[in-house]
Amino acid sequence: AQSVTQLGSHVSVSEGALVLLRCNYSSSVPPYLFWYVQYPNQGLQLLLKYTSAATLVKGINGFEAEFKKSETSFHLTKPSAHMSDAAEYFCAVRRSGNTPLVFGKGTRLSVIA
Amino acid sequence: IAGITQAPTSQILAAGRRMTLRCTQDMRHNAMYWYRQDLGLGLRLIHYSNTAGTTGKGEVPDGYSVSRANTDDFPLTLASAVPSQTSVYFCASSDTRETGELFFGEGSRLTVL
Numbered sequence: 001a002q003s004v005t006q007l008g009s010h011v012s013v014s015e016g017a018l019v020l021l022r023c024n025y026s027s028s029v030p031p032y033l034f035w036y037v038q039y040p041n042q043g044l045q046l047l048l049k050y051t052s053a054a055t056l057v058k059g060i061n062g063f064e065a066e067f068k069k070s071e072t073s074f075h076l077t078k079p080s081a082h083m084s085d086a087a088e089y090f091c092a093v094r095r096s097g098n099t100p101l102v103f104g105k106g107t108r109l110s111v112i113a
Numbered sequence: 114i115a116g117i118t119q120a121p122t123s124q125i126l127a128a129g130r131r132m133t134l135r136c137t138q139d140m141r142h143n144a145m146y147w148y149r150q151d152l153g154l155g156l157r158l159i160h161y162s163n164t165a166g167t168t169g170k171g172e173v174p175d176g177y178s179v180s181r182a183n184t185d186d187f188p189l190t191l192a193s194a195v196p197s198q199t200s201v202y203f204c205a206s207s208d209t210r211e212t213g214e215l216f217f218g219e220g221s222r223l224t225v226l
Contacts, residue, residue, distance in 0.1 A: 032212050043217035051212045098209045100146060105155035
């Protein structure tokens with residue numbers, strides 16, 4: 001069975017500091033991996049996705065994530081946090097195109113001025 | 114604008130009442146999903162449908178039913194609502210012939226008293 005673990009339910013960073021949100025997955029086969037962002041009172045929108053092409057994936061708003069098979073990780077990073085990055089972030093995994101996404105419990109990012 | 118429409122956006126419901134949350138997509142995606150979001154638990158899959166005429170159970174299906182009579186619509190019904198079904202419900206769709214990334218609606222906030 002697939003699962004996703006997001007380390008840290010809440011991460012707080014200063015404006016301009018590095019953002020690192022951790023995600024580890026378990027999957028018996030090479031997965032599809034996703035990061036979604038949820039702003040207050042909104043639905044989820046896709047930040048980026050890994051689909052077995054390049055291991056370093058660039059997304060919207062300056063975010064990127066690196067797929068590391070040896071570590072079963074797909075951590076999300078951004079070099080310099082903006083106030084507008086404050087949101088809930090979800091990592092998700094899918095074994096194949098026909099199976100539903102499994103989400104992590106989410107990490108709330110706070111950005112301090 | 115193409116996407117997913119959910120209705121109602123918010124509802125307060127007495128326990129024991131029947132409630133249907135509506136979801137319509139106009140992207141011609143083959144698959145549709147219902148998730149519930151609860152604080153600290155992330156998104157949990159209730160039911161899904163990979164194609165019109167078929168449905169499947171997710172992680173938390175008890176107390177919920179769905180139908181998929183056509184490609185565009187995927188209503189979620191609570192036959193007899195209970196307070197533990199107080200949650201934010203998200204409908205999503207995807208094209209599983211590709212990477213299967215999910216597109217989400219804005220959510221339906223349901224309070225059962």
